[in-house]
Amino acid sequence: MISLKRPAASPSLGKSTLHDVVERCDHPMVSGFAEIWEAKRGARAMPDRGDFEIEDLAPWFGHVIIMDIIDGGANFRYRLVGTTITKFLNRDYTGRTVLECNYSGAQGKILDTFRRPITEGGPVFRDGHVAWAADKTWRNYQSVHCPVAAGGSEPAMTIGVLYFGNDPVTGPNGSRWKS
Numbered sequence: 001m002i003s004l005k006r007p008a009a010s011p012s013l014g015k016s017t018l019h020d021v022v023e024r025c026d027h028p029m030v031s032g033f034a035e036i037w038e039a040k041r042g043a044r045a046m047p048d049r050g051d052f053e054i055e056d057l058a059p060w061f062g063h064v065i066i067m068d069i070i071d072g073g074a075n076f077r078y079r080l081v082g083t084t085i086t087k088f089l090n091r092d093y094t095g096r097t098v099l100e101c102n103y104s105g106a107q108g109k110i111l112d113t114f115r116r117p118i119t120e121g122g123p124v125f126r127d128g129h130v131a132w133a134a135d136k137t138w139r140n141y142q143s144v145h146c147p148v149a150a151g152g153s154e155p156a157m158t159i160g161v162l163y164f165g166n167d168p169v170t171g172p173n174g175s176r177w178k179s
Contacts, residue, residue, distance in 0.1 A: 019109050020128030021116065025142040033060055033161045034123040037146040045121060046147045046155060063161040065145070067114050075099050076114045079157065088164050090133030117147040118155045129171045130164065138171030139164050 025031055036056060040047035057064055062084030067076040078093040086092040093101050098110050116124040123146045129138045143162040150156035 019112050020126040022125050022127045025125045025127055025144065027142040027163050029060060029063065029163055030125065030142045030144050030161055034125070034144045034146065037123055037144075037159070044149075045153065046149055048149045048151065049157060049159075050151070052148075052159070060161045063163055065143075065158075065160050065162055067145075067158045069114075069118065069155060069157055070097065073111075073115045073118050076111070076158070082162075085162055088132060113143075114145060114158050117145045117158050117160075121147065123160075129169065131171075132164070132168075135168075137168035138175065139167075140169055141165065 024034075037047060040051040040056075060082075062082040064080060064082045065078070065085065066080040068079050070077055075097045077097045078095065081092055081094045086094075098107060098114070101107075101110075103110055113124075113126065123144050126141070126143045126145075128141060130141045131137070132139045141162060141164050143160055145158045145160035147155035148157050148159050
């Protein structure tokens, strides 16, 4: 079982060198989603999935990712992947586990993305680069992933949102195109 702890009140500023983790994101929809998670949480460690009505998620339709936690975080199943995300990536992982998906060697990074909200006990923000499926150019992305209970006090899933930039950018290590 993964232990749950609340993040420190004043985490260090700036970008982590591990998996694009940052303190906050400046995308208003990403930060707005974290705010609704906090409001739903109230005084509890995390909100329950029943706290989220479909109407609550309407501003983020197309960008939502919901993951079921498997074996305490050893794996995750994509319960829902928003249509904007699937279109951008040119694939839909809904119903599949992270270990079943092809990430070209990045499964560890993906697993870390979904484990962190469980181990840190709150929203985890990321800001980095991803290749756009349509033309293999690099695009910026920002996301937040948050733990959610399912009728108890332990995390049962993560819920979050993912937004991609519209314009090509220089990628990691100064690259312009995905290799």
